[in-house]
Amino acid sequence: MLKKQKRYEQVAAAVAERIRSGDYPPGFKLPGTRSLAGRFGVSISTVVEAQRLLERWGLVVARPRSGYYVRLPGAEATGLDRSDGHSEVSLQPSADSGAVVTGVLQCTPRVATTRRLILELVQATHRQDLIPLGAAVQDSRYIPVDALNRALRRVTKLQGGNVWSYEFAPGNPVIRERIAERMQLAGVKAHRDDIVLTHGCHDAMLLALHSVCQPGDIVAVESPTYYGLLQVLETLQLKVLEIPVHPGRGLQADALALAIQQWPIKACIWVSNFSNPLGILPSVQSKREIVQLLAENNIPLIENDVYGELGFLEERPPAAKKFDRQGGVFYCASFSKSLAPGARLGWIVPGKSRDAVQYGQFASSVATPSIPQYAFAELLQSGDFDRHLRRVRSAYYDRVMRASGILQRYFPATTRISDPAGGFVLWLTLPDKLNAMKLYQRALKEGISFAPGPLFSTAESFQSCLRINCAVGDDDALKWALISLARLLPELDEKTHA
Template sequence: MDAPRFQPHRYEQLAEQLTREIQAGRYSPGDKIPGTRLLAETHSVSINTVLQAQKLLENQGMIEAVPRSGFFVKWRGKDAVQLVKSPAKATLKPILVKRQRLALDLIQATGSKTMVQLGAALPHESYFPGQELQRIAARISRADDTGFMRYEVPPGLPSLCESLALRMLSYGCEVSAADILVTNGCHEALIIALKCVAEPGDVVLLESPTYYGLLQVIDTLGLRAVEIPCHPESGMDLDKVEDACQQWDVKACIVVSNFSNPLGSCPDNNQKQTLLSLLNSFDVPLVEDDIYGDLAFDGHRPTPYKHFDTTGEVLYCSSFSKSVSPGLRVGWLSPGRYTEKAAYLKFTQNIASATLNQRVLDEYLRNGGMDKHVRKIRRRYAANIGQCIDLIKTTFPPGTRTSQPRGGFVLWVQLPGEFDTTELYQKALEHKISIAPGYLFSSDQRFKHHFRINCALPWEPILSPALRALGQLLN
């Protein structure tokens, strides 16, 4: 099946190249980057392309404009707010995940319309293409066709399976429509994937810190978790992965592959291939959650682990909840060699996913709306992340550290040792602000000095005042 390759615009390519040069040290913080005309001549592009690239880099917080002087590399990264530390070394031990009801209690407690939702990893409704989706849904409903009233039994709406396969092909994954199973969001895809490879009492490997929704899934399935320390940029400690596989009969390794939640880590292709090769040597399947992969700030989508899968042991999960609409609850699973078992589990779990929602997403993908929308929101998320880091630098206590994500929209914050984010959570609630305290992101409630914030909110009048209020509480 041929698939269109979604190439970044020329200005995005130029911005990415300049970013690489900055990160490689060619231009240091405070250095002036080449002028507009020189960049246009050097890279054989138009002046307008350069201007767009400069604007993108400025939104991402990489450069800043100085009137009548040009653009300069911004004092950010490790020069501005120290990078969050890697987790301290911990003894590897399988833990039966319990008490994850606490996470649901916190979510329900902060569901008020008057609460500033820094705690939930959910973009503000203004960041979704609501009007376009409504128009598509209305058009389908008005049509002289009652097809959306029927079950679309597993694997799902055939045309949507084709659209999703094309999308995965554009990521570099060799799949067809027959390899796709439509699910009720990524959450259900993860549940089905884990049921395919593990049973109650089995040992699975998790990133540490990890997404608390995944801990809830493991709690529900009765699995035992071994938490693998993660580097804020490169992800899982591969030596610890090998140690765990040698000590226990590991049934699965679960990763948020690109711009992980909450750390924002994104391993490079070599690291991904090394992890996959290591797991293959122990016959351990990889369950991949790639829900943030489309949200790369530089427009270059990272490669999924699924691209490197030669054995059918990568079970790829994703959805549109972070990019298009959480309410439609449309996700998918590409389960590799577990396709038949996954379809059966889906049918016994809830028969089928909603047909109308599948049709709406399918039309939205086919008319090109998704890619146009994602180009817009990832620029906004990049700008918000940069502004959040800068504001934390000036308003939070000295010694505060943050992650430095290159995609997604969540920020992991580490406070100095005297601060307990459980107490901060309670104080923030009194000011109608929710945060996600660090203990939620571990099966044994570590990370008490950390918390996660959602940056996919309008800077004014929501995000900036809320962060300033947190700074006042901490100071």
């Protein structure tokens, strides 16, 4: 018996048909919510559900304070190239109505070895002769310097010598209280005593991995994945099992279930909101399913939510930790992307492993810097942090859209460009198997750096892919850099086919 379509599904299907027929062409702004409600004779909430469904189907994109637009051809995919040496996953539902998924995950655990190029990319952020599109580090113009200075003056006046004293683990109770309050926006009920402060999100992930893994253990990650995470795993002598992501929905429970069947996975690391480099926002259902799957198999989830505050929409998406019922999710985050990277202030909510993580933090670094803790607590309390977020979300959205428009205009028509839901990076797949590493070497000579695709995998995948940081330089500098990259492609193409 067929399941009857819900009203919002009927509305979404009708709009989808208009898109497929060409009545609503790429780039077309959909009629407003009230207009659609009147046209279909439904409530506004029904239209909102239909719009979200169209977005999940990958047919439309939302633009803050503007509306929904039909997705442009250049943004139809996230830029994943499955023929580019990347792992494939073959899912074959069993006959009993798909209750069990079987298949073969064609990937093998590997050791990451990427340190030389990673250091080169990071160091490029300080070179005056380069436009650093490589490292995902925001330009200083996106740091609220005036607000931070006000907070510093206030806390040094009120706290005196306290700001120069040790803050032993778990860290300053005031900032932990403010962090606990903010985590409620992500659906996580945490007490300040559940939180351990760290030297950024990297440190938080290191502490989590130290508490659950031994050298040689296998850790599952989404692929492509942030190269800094591969660096962490390399440091701990852990093997990386790359799980292919869905081009629009990110890491999927079915693919992860196959990996669990075939390999003794000791932990899973997941950027749960606006993944780096793809910028994907997984559905709430995906988060719930993945947390449940890992809990059923007694596999810890190390959640990296460093981009969670940087969505292009006003609503803060939930963390995967929200669905943790057994204390098996290590929630890791920091203020590096949302506020000030140089402060190196992060935190971890380690669940049932709290005591081990807290001692590990003390043993590895004794204490975390005191001044940023006092200053950030003041910034969160005053409301300056929220005001900063409203400004910077809009600014990042504008830069990403501006960069995407330049790329669509100047790069070959078959270039695939990601359509992130947050953050400030774009992921590209070049046409005709053009080699991103060769383009990188040519670009350096022109004063431009970017992150080549092979950095985001241990299997030398994504040879034709690259990631660019949109939050650097002014508009003119960003445009010049992207156009310059486009002008290098014909020369690269000639050498490739020579």
